[in-house]
Amino acid sequence: MDRRSSWLKGVLDLLVLAGLTEGESYGYALAARLDEAGFGRIKGGTLYPVLNRLEEAGLVVAEFRAAEKGPGRRYYQLTDEGRAVLAEQGAAWLEFDGSVREVLRKGGIR
Amino acid sequence: MSYLDELETLLREREVAEERIRETVNDLAAFVAEGDADPEEEFGPVAEFADDLTGGGGGSGPGGEALVWGADAFEAPARMNEMGAQGWEIDLVDRQGRFVSHRDESPQAWEYRQESALGRRERARMAERLAPEGWEPCGHYFTHAYFKRARAALVGPEAELAERPAPARKRFFWGVPGLVVTAFSLVVGVLALLSLGRTLWDGDNADRAATLLGALVGAGVGLGAMTVVVWLFFKLFARLRNR
Numbered sequence: 507m508d509r510r511s512s513w514l515k516g517v518l519d520l521l522v523l524a525g526l527t528e529g530e531s532y533g534y535a536l537a538a539r540l541d542e543a544g545f546g547r548i549k550g551g552t553l554y555p556v557l558n559r560l561e562e563a564g565l566v567v568a569e570f571r572a573a574e575k576g577p578g579r580r581y582y583q584l585t586d587e588g589r590a591v592l593a594e595q596g597a598a599w600l601e602f603d604g605s606v607r608e609v610l611r612k613g614g615i616r
Numbered sequence: 617m618s619y620l621d622e623l624e625t626l627l628r629e630r631e632v633a634e635e636r637i638r639e640t641v642n643d644l645a646a647f648v649a650e651g652d653a654d655p656e657e658e659f660g661p662v663a664e665f666a667d668d669l670t671g672g673g674g675g676s677g678p679g680g681e682a683l684v685w686g687a688d689a690f691e692a693p694a695r696m697n698e699m700g701a702q703g704w705e706i707d708l709v710d711r712q713g714r715f716v717s718h719r720d721e722s723p724q725a726w727e728y729r730q731e732s733a734l735g736r737r738e739r740a741r742m743a744e745r746l747a748p749e750g751w752e753p754c755g756h757y758f759t760h761a762y763f764k765r766a767r768a769a770l771v772g773p774e775a776e777l778a779e780r781p782a783p784a785r786k787r788f789f790w791g792v793p794g795l796v797v798t799a800f801s802l803v804v805g806v807l808a809l810l811s812l813g814r815t816l817w818d819g820d821n822a823d824r825a826a827t828l829l830g831a832l833v834g835a836g837v838g839l840g841a842m843t844v845v846v847w848l849f850f851k852l853f854a855r856l857r858n859r
Contacts, residue, residue, distance in 0.1 A: 519707065533643060534650040550647050551660035555668040555682065562684065563710035570639040576649060577642040587711060594736070595708075598743065598753060 514545060518556050520599060521545070523565060523592040526584040530569075533557065533580070557582060565591055619655035619662055620645055626666035640669065681780070685787045686714040688794025689760055689850060693730045693857060695789045696762070700726035703777045706764055709755030714788075715762075724775045725767035728754075729858065732850035733761040734843075759847040 521543075525536050536557075537548045560566045565588030572578040584592070617625075620641050627637045648655050659665045668682070683704060687695040696706065696715065703723025706715045729751065733739045739761045743753045750769035755762045767775035815827050 532646075534647045537647075537651075549660070550644065550653075550658045551665055551668070554644070554659070554665075558669055559682065559707070559716055563708055563716050565708075570643070572642075573646070577645040578639070579646045580639055580643040591708060594739075594753070601747075602752075 514548075517599060518548070518552070519560060520592060520595055522553070522556055522560060523584060523588055524596070526566060526582060527589070527592070530581045530583040532582065536582075560588065564588075619659070622662045623659075623666055626663060627670065630666060630670045632670060681719045682717070683719070683783055684710070684714050684716050685783075685789075686712070687789035688791060688798070689730070690793040690797075690853075691789050691791035692760075693728065696728035696730070699783070700728050700764070700767075702781050702783070704783070706754045706762065709757045709762060713757040713760075715755070719780060723777045723780060725777060727765045727767055729763050729854070730850070731761045731763065731854050732759050732847050734759055734847050759843060760850065 521540060522536060525531060525539050531539075533550065533553060537550070537553055540546075540548050557566070557568075561568050561582070564585055566582045567585055568580045568582050570578055570580045623644070624637055624641050627640065628634075632640075644655070644659070647653075648658055651658070656662070683699075685699070699715075699717065700706075703719045703725060704717045705719065705723075705726050706717045706728065708716050710716050729746075731742055733742050733756070739753065739756055742761060743751075743763070746763055750765045751763040752765070753761065754764040812827070812831050816824050819827060
């Protein structure tokens with residue numbers, strides 16, 4: 507596994523939660539949003555188990571809606587607990603990111 | 617048989633509810649249709665994906681595994697470290713207080729500690745205090761705060777595990793102290809409800825209103841007092857264990 511995949515794996519659940527702060531969304535739209543943000547194309551085989559884990563943990567709730575044309579979709583929404591976990595774990599990530607930046611800066615990486 | 621038909625069959629074999637299967641397959645069909653993708657390329661080998669979706673497999677990358685398990689608060693520290701030594705990393709603690717964890721294809725050992733903290737501020741202070749030793753928060757439940765540390769932080773590459781032992785079949789671990797405290801709490805709760813029921817049955821309407829009000833206030837005060845007792849007890853428990 508390359509280093510970038512390894513970084514992404516550690517933070518994908520937070521990125522998904524963050525992608526739901528402005529309102530409900532569905533699998534493909536979340537993947538597309540992450541792609542636009544520069545994380546590359548997240549495969550469904552990686553994204554859906556994360557969504558399932560978040561749902562099982564009560565951090566998101568899902569509602570299936572049938573479509574008039576074609577298959578229906580499951581829409582995900584952030585719960586209050588999901589919002590609290592995002593705030594707490596997001597702050598921990600930023601702190602970690604700050605420490606990495608500081609060490610790299612001292613190592614001459616800018 | 618198409619990929620999604622095969623997935624449907626595998627999910628049924630894994631005893632997923634029919635409605636959930638229908639929704640999942642529809643949702644995944646919408647996903648591949650929107651991206652104009654090949655399902656196998658998008659979701660990976662169908663049996664592994666079925667495992668991932670049912671918590672029997674990854675979600676943590678190719679070849680990974682996922683597991684949701686729990687233990688009573690007395691038993692949890694030892695069990696967490698036992699699971700950590702087998703490469704299980706706890707991602708978070710869910711609403712039922714269970715540990716949502718995963719294990720990579722090439723796992724490394726993890727260490728855990730359970731601390732006692734009242735509220736977000738105390739947890740944040742605790743996280744700040746433990747961070748220099750490599751501990752990071754991995755969830756909280758009631759007054760318990762959980763921290764994890766990659767063993768690699770102490771021993772480097774030696775923390776990598778050569779094999780992935782199969783996890784125990786049990787998904788919840790009870791110890792004797794946890795069972796005793798739970799049984800005692802249940803008995804106290806049932807006796808309190810019976811006593812309340814009898815008082816309500818015997819009294820007139822004015823008595824009933826006063827009794828209910830008293831019960832509500834008593835329950836609130838009792839829960840608050842129990843929270844403080846549990847917080848202090850497990851704080852002492854953690855201090856003795858971490859000595």
